[in-house]
Amino acid sequence: MSKRVMMTGNVATAEGAIAAGCRYFFGYPITPQNDIPRYMSEQLPQIGGVYLQAESELASINLVYGAASTGAYVMTSSSSPGISLMQEGLSYLLGAELPAVVVNMVRGGPGLGNIAPAQSDYWLSTRGAGHGDFGCLTFTPDSVQELYDCTYDAFEIGHKYRLPVMILGDAMIANMSEATRLRERREPPTQMPEWAVGGRRNGRPRRVVNSLWTDVPVMEAVNLRIAERFRQAAQEQTRWEEYGDDRPDILFTAYGISARICKTAIDRLADEGLRARLLRPITVRPFPTDPFARWAGQVERIVCVEHSMGQFIEDVRLSVDCRPVELISRTGGVLMTPEEVIARTRELIAS
Known part of the structure; x- marks a missing residue:
């Protein structure tokens, strides 16, 4: 029987990975996600897993590439500047059609920025994964429970579509309890995937993992194959939540910590007689x-x-056929309040 435990978002992310069967973690410390590698360093050696602190984020993502090529459930985690450093490795994972889980607990930026909560890595996470045509399948949890659940699901999803999966959090959800x-x-899967490297043991044919395709038509075929997996994932894995009035005048949309703030604002606006609803993407790639x-x-x-x-x-505007969409935002790590959302909504209505 499942049990409920008080834990932070970082710890829930790590425990969700272990519960899913992840036994390999490679990472480099950076606030505000340091409790993920700390927890992994304590837990994995006790259950026959491997924790290794690399010398950099570049090394971490390439260690992930190596483990992923064997078909292992493998994860790394970092925060904004560290994810920037992983972009080349993410592109190689995509090009080699390798699944892995990457966690980004976003902090204020650009540059080294600060360790406060932000959502300024949206483009990096949905349009990123280095060079090429693709990015990671991306989940945006808004609670500690959802961090646990999305991370748990991410390994099977990644292996089903042979794609890297990004868990896009922020400093607030990472550290709330x-x-x-x-x-x-x-336990981890015992059957090696057909594509995984592992030698010619037991008569198994030799396998090669590669992201270098000098034959141009072959490279195009690889891209088309990956694109087809993205299309399949969009049909089968797109997730969202709706909250609020069933006959709204205002549709709010937000993800992560912003969505939680919106829910409180919607409840208080309802007390004033204003009907509002929240549409919250849980996946933002697919959208x-x-x-x-x-x-x-x-x-x-x-809004x-x-x-x-x-x-x-930008994704919201594309999804509503370029209808006017108004923005309420803060940046640089400044966390808005429900009162601020309510006040700005009143201003928009009055304008």
Whole structure:
């Protein structure tokens, strides 16, 4: 039977990975996600796993590449500047069609910035993964429980589509504590994937993992194959949540910590007689375009709330056929309050 345990988002992320069968973790310390490698360093050696602190984020992501090529469940975690350093390795993972889980607990930027919560890595996470046409499948949890659940799911999802999966959190959710329902830890898969390297043991043909394709038509075929997996993932893995009035005048949209702030604002606006609803993407790659398109013609106003200068809003605008979308935002690690969202909403209505 599952049990509920009080834990931080960082610890829940790490425990979710272990419960899913992850036994390999390579990383480099950076605040605000340091409790993930700390927990992994304590737990993995006790259950026959491998924890290794690399000399840099570049080394971490290439160690992930090596473990992923054997078909292992493998994870790394970092925060904004560290994820920037991993971009080349992420592109190599994509080019070699290797699954892995990468956690980004976003902090204020650009540059070294600060260790406060931010959402300014949205483009990095949804358009990133280095050079080439693709990015990571990306989940955006808004609670400690959802960090645990999304991380748990990410390994099977990554292996199903042979794609890296990004868990996009932030400094607030990473370090808040909430009761979290845990699952029984399961063992890693025992059957080696058909594509994984591992020698010619037991008559198995030799396998090669590679992201270098000098034959141009072959490179195009690889890209088309990866694109088809993205399309399949969009059909099967797109997730979102809706909250609030069933007949709203205003549609709020937000993800992560911004969505939690919006829920409180929506409840308080309802007390004033203003009908509002939240559409919260849980996946942002793939993006839940259908519910946005459905609501776009039913509301008077669409308001995007995010902790960046306006990155997430671009996907929202594309999903509502370029209808006007208004922005409420803070940046640089400044955390907005429900009162601020309410005040800005009143201003928008009055304008």
